[in-house]
Amino acid sequence: MKPPPFEYVRASTLKEAISTLSHNEDARILAGGQSLMAMMNLRYIFPSILVDINELHELAGISVSPERVRIGAMTRQRAIETSQTLAEVAPIFAEAVHLVGHRQTRNRGTIGGSLCHLDPAAELPTLALLYDCTIEATGPNGPRRIAVADFITGYMTPGIAPDEIVTAVEFGPWKPGHGYGFHEFARRHGDFAIASAAVLIERAADRTIERVAICMGGVGSVPQRHVSGEAALIGTKGDVAAVALAVERCAQLDYVADFHGGEEYRLSVARTMLRRSLADALDETRSGKAAA
Amino acid sequence: MAENGTRASGRNHAKSVGQRVTRIEDGPLLTGHGEFLDDIVLPDLLHCAFVRSPLAHARVDSIDLEAARALPGVHAVLTLEDLMPKLRSGRMPLGASPVGGQNKSTPFVLSGKEVAYVGEPMVLVVAGSRYIAEDAAALVNIAFSSLPVVSDARKALAAGAPVCRTELDSNLMSNFQVGYGDVDEAFASAAHVFEDELWQHRGCGHSMEGRGVVAEVRPGGELCIWSSTQMPHDVYYMLAGMLRIEQEKLRVITPDVGGGFGPKYCFYPEEAALPAAALLLRRNLKWVEDRRETFISSIQERDQYWSMQIAVDAEGTLLGLRGSMIHDQGAYAPKPINLPYNSVTAVTGPYILPAYRMDVDVVHTNKVPVSSVRGAGYPQAAFTMERMLDLVAVKLGIDRADIRRRNLIPADKMPYTKKLQARSGASLVYDSGDYPAAQAQVIAAAGWPDFPERQKKALEEGRYIGIGLANAVKGTGRGPFESGAVRISQDGKVSIFTGATAMGQGIATALAQICADELEIGPEGISVTAGDTARTEIGLGGFASRQMVTAGSSVKLAAKAVAEKAIKAASKILSVPESDLELDDGYVRKKTGNQSISLGELARVLRGAPGYAFPEGLEPGLEATIRWRTDALSYANACHVAEVEVDPDLGQVTITRYVALNDSGRMINPMIVEGQVQGGIVHGIGNALYEFMGYDDEAQPLTTTFQEYLMVTATEVPNLETIYCETLAPGNPIGAKGVGETGTIPAAAAIISAVENALAPFGVRISQTPVSPETLFKLINTARQASQPHSDSQS
């Protein structure tokens, strides 16, 4: 299980990286390498050139302003998990990213790499869709901004050109004290989820839910917004009936059966995860703490 | 101490046996200085990779090696034909058999005409690095014609089923019956008869280090083989029969072995191909099994399908058990039918069963060959018996501990002769053990009597908790012997040489402890050489929880002989009567007074010097070799209680408590015993809930990475509470019984019993292992629909 031969380019500028991608077929970007290297060791893929972007330090880092959170594509999952500034405005990240793989893989794995790998059960694509993130991809003609819904084009298929590099992920933070919940069921700690549910909730002063986002990972070929579940909650106070309806409507999502579970099973797991995530998101003592 | 009561001085070295002695193996392993197979470096070493079949069954039309041979850095690309000048047979011999020889079930060294499972080795590539060897392997172009595939063992004997290899007339490798008593009468007169169909699957061994072979061609035509094997002597004997080389020119050594767990018990095609290629090319070669190769070429313990009926009287006393079993053997059989035979002869376990009959079909499929994984058929036996007992208990409303208590062999019936025979024809005689007391102790420790109350409370909170138990016995210490030699050199250093194989169990420390006590020294400085055919002429190796009993007994007797010889020699040299002398920390001393002589000095005298006097009446050398013989087994026993919580919406099982009692007789090192038991239990947890080697209908393997094949990690297991008893084995000089497998054997049965108990409100019956969350979810749903057609109301 040794990787096949390839050429290696350690890019020292973004421009150099893009240019190398433009001029070579079958070139691949080496970011954290936590999926790519395994696939190469297994000889599932045979890139001609690996463009290592680990030296592009300008692509790493988290910046937070009242309107915008920007996470550089080369930000390590571990940095996202432990970022205090991110935890203050988007505490769901720490909770979800803690469940990504294991410590050793989070130390190397990046948010950009995870988004481009686009495993439907992975936590970061699920969060990206939850937050309606904007993906910034840079190609020969400079950067362009892609709505995450357009970025996710199909099973493990990101909507970028072969000579584009994802350079950052941006989203608007929800208001301080928002409710959040993230639960997933995996066979073992660190495994890909059979189903995951990510929830964000904003309430008005009278506790009415004004804004809600639900994103389900693992169940289908791509992460999915649970639109009808969101509709069930909006304008309610998150009462038992509204929650039950949102959970019930998990049946409207797309399901894909695989080795770890059929459709009926994934639906049951999805419902349980959503129930748990909603319970967390509606727990005002918890969101209060996040605001503090 | 008290044990030394017969000796007056009391200055003897503190006893080591029975103490938690820190292992002598640890130092190098902790600092990165162990020497595992891939750590062996030789001059001009070349690296090998195998081209393996991508199809489960196919005829080979052509093999094109040209592109592979042309790749820079490639030294050779070899088929079986190329190797034949160095081989006596292209077919592997039958392992662990006095007969040996080839038959229509043994694998090929390399397959070139027909392939019968995905992973079957076909071509050997030799290159300057493993990287290049894999590049070249990908360039070997083979044209196949697909042949019909046998994937499901249950369909292998159906009329019109394809055969898994065209040389066979049928997929039936063996059919045999075991049993005793008047089974039909037992069933006819029984108050109750229950039946069930069980499926059991145990997956792979997965030692963290895979297999591997290094072959060194030495001057003078000698061939030295290192193999990560449990059986260096077996490899030695087999290779001597396979290669065109004199036995005396061959040497087999095991380096540090990164775990065995059964798969390294077999002699494999790669272990024949590499030495043959080394002889052919006159080059030093290395092959290291990678993890994908483990999945598709190391033996597995896969599927057994049991169809069982049990007969009991009104009180739940066992009257009879009968049934049939289909054993998936895979494409070949590197060993005889030991595994299914173990399974069906171990079913009766610690219980009194008046009548028993099993009919067994061992069938070939187009999958990886099957042989032993830790437990070797015993876990399936325990699962079968314990599941059937639970079935009776649930149906008759008898407490599961009670029904077992009623049927366990009482201590006063020991030794107890089972009416079954081992394959050798010898009776199965349980030498010792107190099974009812063991069970009583465990269920008290686990709070079994109070559990129904706790369960009721939990259910009121909507939580499904359950408790389960299982008993097991394991015949350990299989003979006929293991070599143990003890030698003292002139610097006073004590060395042990044994045919036992060290593969992580701490055998070196345990043997050193036994030896140390006989010689009245500490175990720290004793060196142990295990698994080198040039240092130990004959031996067997590591399997069947045998080495502590067999090698331990030999080493004890050898050390004792050395001790006696030292006293005798010292008596002559010092002119002191033997009865006035004693061993003490490397010296023979006069019990009163200051006269003494070191063991090193005695060794120097006993090695002899030309022209000088040799102590009268003594044999040269301060050493002894013993090959303690045994045909009997020492029976270890275990009783496990598991407590679980099940989430019915997820099918998720959480093991919340685990209490296990183990009785492996005398514990030479309780710390090592504990490690064996804990590791064994966690292997059993894997078998119960996680480990599954999947194949599709075309016998393509589905789980060939550790992301798909789930090994238990640290977060899935609770703290295990273990209890130890020491019912000494009467049949061997050290009183020990084996411990390597007793932790695993009852574990899956106890866990599944607990899961079923947790789901009692749904009336779920679980007849399989492993059980995945989805399987459990489906079982619950089916039971829900059957019992509550209106809605899924929570109780």
Added chain:
Amino acid sequence: MQEITLLVNNRPYSGTVEARTTLADFLRHSLGLKGTHLGCEHGVCGACTVIVDGASVRGCLMLAVQAEGAIVETVEGLAAEDGTLHLLQEAFSREHGLQCGFCTPGMLMTLIELLRETPSPTEMEVREAISGNLCRCTGYQSIVRAVLSVTGRPGGAPGDL
């Protein structure tokens, strides 16, 4: 071939390496630091765990060329020059936290990182930390016990780690 220079266990190394050589293979075969083991080569078993620039990584999922200029720590660097075992190594032996020893180097390096950050971890934190390291022998309990036996010990952490 690529030129690389790096610091391994405080010793500088430089040389050339083929781009596709994994860090684990480079350590093992080019530098002869064979304590770093390969158990799966697809990033799951953790046997190849080493510390690069202070963070634990899978040695099989990183190329040697990527360690250019890096500070690498492997199991060989844990014990003192005079052979005195590190506290954690000593605890592994005392608590029987190893049997065959194949997973041990990866376990140790993973735990070193944990103890540097969290000198007194809870049992659950220890179990989570090693959940990416497979061991077939021990059942993990003795490893957890070994770690807990050195936590919070004066002088034991984090200075010594």
